[in-house]
Structure formats: structure tokens, C-alpha cells
Amino acid sequence: AFLEKAVAVGKDKHPRNKNKHIQYGTAGFRTLAEELDHVIYRMGILAVIASKSRKATIGVMITASHNPEKDNGVKLIDCHGEMMPASWEKSATVLANVGDDELIAAIKSIFSAENIDCSEQLSQSLQDGVVVMGGEYIDFGLLSTPQLHYLVVCTNTNGGYGQPTEEGYYVKLSKAFLDLCQEQDSRSLKHYKKKLYVDGANGVGAEKLKLLLKHLNNLLDIEIFNDGTEGKLNYQCGADYVKVQQKLPLGMKVEGGVRCASYDGDADRIVYYYLDQDGIFRLLDGDKIATLVAGYLQDLVSRSGLDLNLGLVQTAYANGSSTQYITQQLKVPVACVPTGVKHLHHKAQDFDIGVYFEANGHGTVLFSDTAMKKVKEAKQGSSLSSDKRQIIVRLSTMIDLINQTVGDALSDMLLVEVILRTHDWNPGLWNKCYTDLPNRQLKVKVKDRNVISTTDAERKVVTPEGLQSAIDNIVSEYKQGRSFVRPSGTEDVVRVYAEADTQENTDKLAKAVGLKVY
Numbered sequence: 046a047f048l049e050k051a052v053a054v055g056k057d058k059h060p061r062n063k064n065k066h067i068q069y070g071t072a073g074f075r076t077l078a079e080e081l082d083h084v085i086y087r088m089g090i091l092a093v094i095a096s097k098s099r100k101a102t103i104g105v106m107i108t109a110s111h112n113p114e115k116d117n118g119v120k121l122i123d124c125h126g127e128m129m130p131a132s133w134e135k136s137a138t139v140l141a142n143v144g145d146d147e148l149i150a151a152i153k154s155i156f157s158a159e160n161i162d163c164s165e166q167l168s169q170s171l172q173d174g175v176v177v178m179g180g181e182y183i184d185f186g187l188l189s190t191p192q193l194h195y196l197v198v199c200t201n202t203n204g205g206y207g208q209p210t211e212e213g214y215y216v217k218l219s220k221a222f223l224d225l226c227q228e229q230d231s232r233s234l235k236h237y238k239k240k241l242y243v244d245g246a247n248g249v250g251a252e253k254l255k256l257l258l259k260h261l262n263n264l265l266d267i268e269i270f271n272d273g274t275e276g277k278l279n280y281q282c283g284a285d286y287v288k289v290q291q292k293l294p295l296g297m298k299v300e301g302g303v304r305c306a307s308y309d310g311d312a313d314r315i316v317y318y319y320l321d322q323d324g325i326f327r328l329l330d331g332d333k334i335a336t337l338v339a340g341y342l343q344d345l346v347s348r349s350g351l352d353l354n355l356g357l358v359q360t361a362y363a364n365g366s367s368t369q370y371i372t373q374q375l376k377v378p379v380a381c382v383p384t385g386v387k388h389l390h391h392k393a394q395d396f397d398i399g400v401y402f403e404a405n406g407h408g409t410v411l412f413s414d415t416a417m418k419k420v421k422e423a424k425q426g427s428s429l430s431s432d433k434r435q436i437i438v439r440l441s442t443m444i445d446l447i448n449q450t451v452g453d454a455l456s457d458m459l460l461v462e463v464i465l466r467t468h469d470w471n472p473g474l475w476n477k478c479y480t481d482l483p484n485r486q487l488k489v490k491v492k493d494r495n496v497i498s499t500t501d502a503e504r505k506v507v508t509p510e511g512l513q514s515a516i517d518n519i520v521s522e523y524k525q526g527r528s529f530v531r532p533s534g535t536e537d538v539v540r541v542y543a544e545a546d547t548q549e550n551t552d553k554l555a556k557a558v559g560l561k562v563y
């Protein structure tokens with residue numbers, strides 16, 4: 046609403062009617078006073094943006110300084126009384142020179158260049174849309190995506206899933222976590238340490254983690270990096286960066302052997318990692334989390350004596366070793382579906398207990414109504430041995446710990462921590478379950494990514510004709526080679542995935558396949 050008004054008032058009262066380029070120079074804009082009207086109007090706009098972004102007062106000076114009287118000028122003074130940094134000078138120049146109709150786009154680009162949160166205005170637009178239709182809404186302010194999923198289901202089940210408040214979310218998760226930890230408090234732990242480093246991707250997760258931590262009775266000793274006070278959202282940090290680049294996020298200083306985790310911006314993904322004793326970066330991605338969780342639940346179910354089937358859902362991005370480990374070692378059935386949470390979630394509903402994870406760290410566990418009912422009934426049963434009872438109670442508390450609505454970095458983190466603690470594992474022991482095949486992801490810019498269509502859960506290309514057999518030929522030259530290509534659903538690129546016996550071969554394979562796409 047503000048933005049439209051800014052354009053309207055500008056056009057009406059302070060139009061830019063000369064096409065002359067003007068630049069924010071050494072000390073602001075300087076030119077003939079008669080050419081400055083629209084510039085100064087726009088500096089009013091910029092001043093508000095700057096002040097809001099700094100959460101402080103800034104200054105605007107109108108002066109001809111030492112220049113002749115017919116001249117004038119305008120400059121901004123930053124919050125500590127100094128000149129504005131160069132990036133703002135650039136923004137000022139852009140803003141001063143765009144046409145009246147391009148003002149909105151220019152303002153938006155400043156928001157993004159200066160990493161300013163424009164969600165407040167977008168939130169207002171959303172509310173306008175709701176009110177226009179006669180709708181009602183609750184404004185929860187800033188939340189993680191999974192928190193909103195939780196609140197929606199709580200609201201529609203009249204609290205059956207938990208209290209429909211942000212606090213209710215922390216209470217539900219933390220209570221389950223504390224119960225699960227308490228159960229084994231008396232054991233001495235040799236390998237599991239409560240120290241954990243978390244990279245918040247400069248998104249909403251760090252803030253929410255701080256709130257959650259207040260409920261965890263110091264059972265986790267968490268240090269938070271990239272909490273959004275300084276860095277840019279997802280810039281050289283966050284789950285996607287760590288997963289794809291296979292290295293530590295910006296600014297994280299870690300000691301060998303300490304568990305680390307990265308969330309993504311809206312905290313619906315999480316990946317773990319650590320430096321081993323040789324200082325080598327080791328990734329524990331969505332596949333490693335999936336196998337940890339599925340293996341653990343599988344064991345609980347079998348010891349509980351309940352007749353429940355458990356399955357794991359993956360995508361083509363799942364590391365070949367993980368699929369092999371889960372089917373052959375754990376004997377858990379695996380389904381493969383196309384990329385995207387909706388496909389995984391849907392497929393997971395085929396099982397009594399459906400674990401789904403994308404390699405990128407998005408995933409959760411679904412318990413069918415039958416499963417929930419069986420666990421509940423068993424818990425109420427009177428003829429249980431105390432061993433069995435303990436296992437059933439565990440299973441039941443696990444259900445509370447897991448956010449079944451959607452992948453949730455906070456809930457998944459607590460889940461992983463509980464399991465590692467139960468096994469008394471450090472990250473090295475976790476990582477030893479299976480060894481990832483070296484893998485590489487590339488993106489290729491093409492004219493029209495949609496000429497590529499796929500089948501078999503994106504593992505085979507249908508069109509353009511001949512591409513799949515070309516890929517097959519290349520792959521056949523590599524030991525343990527596997528590769529697929531698919532058009533991205535979120536970016537204008539084609540993605541290439543490859544794995545093989547060594548990193549060098551994998552990189553070669555990815556490149557060769559990429560060239561076929563190009």
C-alpha cells in the first residue's frame with residue numbers, strides 16, 4: 046500500500062520530467078535547484094528505508110554548500126553521524142534516476158540490496174486481501190514455516206494436536222524431549238556430548254531456537270551462529286549451502302568432533318556435520334538423518350511387539366549408499382518419488398509409520414491413524430511387562446516430539462539428539478553406519494528447461510529424445526556411477542546429479558552429463 050502511494054504522490058506532485066541523469070556524488074546530489082524536486086522527494090523515501098533498516102534516526106541535509114545560489118544539494122547522514130556507505134549512495138542514484146513508474150521496482154531492489162526485511166509490507170498486503178474478501182485472520186507475526194503448520198492443525202483439531210500458540214509449540218516439543226531424556230538420565234554417557242553448534246542461516250530459526258532452549262533444562266548446550274543480527278539470509282550459510290558446497294558455513298568456528306547443524310531460512314530443513322580428527326568436513330545430511338530415524342523407530346516397533354509396518358521415502362537425490370544401507374542392513378522398504386515435499390508426504394502415508402526425508406534435510410515422520418490408535422491402546426493396556434511398557438511409552442512420546450505436519454528443523458533436531466543420546470553416539474559413530482558415495486550437483490543454464498521431461502521419479506529422461514541413452518553411455522564408463530538430470534522447479538536451470546566411486550570421477554561424470562544437457 047505504501048509503495049503504490051509513493052508512486053501516485055510522486056507522479057502527481059514531484060514528477061521526474063527531465064531525462065537528465067544525476068548522480069549521488071562525493072557529498073550527495075548537487076545540481077541546479079530546479080532539477081532537484083523529484084530527487085529530494087525520493088530521498089525522503091530513501092531516508093525512511095535507511096532509518097527503518099538501521100532502527101535509528103538518520104539525517105537529511107538540504108544545502109548548496111559552497112556552490113552558487115541557484116544550485117542546491119541533498120545528502121543523507123547515517124545513524125552514527127557519518128556519511129552513508131557506498132552501497133546506499135548507489136541506491137540513492139538508482140532511486141533518483143528511475144522513471145516515475147519504475148519507483149516500486151527500485152524501492153524493492155533497495156530492500157534486497159540492503160538486506161531489509163520487506164515482509165512487514167507484504168504482510169500488510171496479505172491482510173488487505175483477506176479483509177477485502179470478508180475474511181478474518183490471526184497475525185502471528187514472525188514464525189518458522191513448520192510452526193505455522195503446527196498452529197493450523199492445532200486450530201482445526203481444537204487443541205487436539207497441542208495448544209494453538211507459539212508457546213504451546215515449545216511446550217509440546219520440549220516436554221516430549223525432556224521425558225525421553227529423563228528416562229535414561231542415570232546412564233553415564235561416554236560418547237554423546239550435549240555441545241551443539243547451530244547455524245541459523247540468518248533466518249527465523251535462530252530466534253525460535255533461543256525461545257525453545259528456555260524449555261530444555263540445559264540438556265543441550267547450544268551455540269548459535271548466523272542468527273540474523275548481521276549477515277544476509279542464506280548467504281554462504283544455511284542447510285542448502287552446507288549440503289551443496291559440502292563445507293562449513295561462514296563464520297562458524299568449530300572444534301573437531303563437535304556436532305554442528307544448519308537450518309534453512311524458514312527452518313523447515315536441517316543438516317548435521319562435523320570435522321573429523323583430521324579436520325575433514327563430514328556431512329550428515331537428510332539421508333543420514335532418515336536412516337538414523339528409520340533404524341531407531343524400526344527397532345522400537347519390533348521390540349514393542351506391535352504389528353506396524355514402517356517405510357522410508359526418498360528422492361533420486363538420496364545417496365546410493367543410504368538406499369543400500371536402509372534396504373539391506375535395516376531391511377526397511379524404500380520408495381522413491383519426485384522432488385518436493387508434497388510427493389514425499391503423500392507417499393509416506395502409505396505406511397503405518399512413514400519416514401520421509403530429502404537429502405537436502407527436509408523431512409519428518411508420519412504416523413497413520415491406525416498406528417496412533419495401536420500405540421495408544423497398547424499404552425493403556427494393563428498386562429504389559431515393564432520393559433514393554435517402557436518401549437510403548439517411548440514410541441508414544443516420540444509421536445509428540447515429531448512435527449508430523451511438515452519437516453521441522455527444531456523438531457528434527459530434538460529427534461536426532463534424543464536418538465544419538467540413546468545410542469550414546471558421537472557424530473563419528475553416526476557417520477559410520479554407511480559411507481556416502483562421492484556426489485556432485487551442478488546446475489546448467491539452458492534456453493528452455495522445460496524441454497526436459499522425466500519419468501521414474503525423475504531418474505530417467507523422456508524428452509529430448511536421445512538424451513537418456515547419451516547419459517546411460519556416459520554413466521556406464523564409471524564405477525558405481527549414477528546420474529540424472531531434471532528441470533528445477535524453483536530456478537530457471539536444469540539440475541545435474543552424479544555419484545561414482547571417487548570424487549574426481551564424480552566431478553568428471555557430472556561435467557560430462559552437464560555437457561549433454563547444454
Ligand code: 16G
Nearest residue numbers: 384385386387403407533534535536
Ligand atoms: C522446494 C521444495 C523442496 C525441494 C526443492 C527442490 C517444498 C516445501 N520445498 O524447496 O522440497 O527439494 O524445492 O528445488 O516442497 P528444485 O526443483 O529447484 O531442485
Ligand code: ZN
Nearest residue numbers: 309311313314
Ligand atoms: Zn525452507
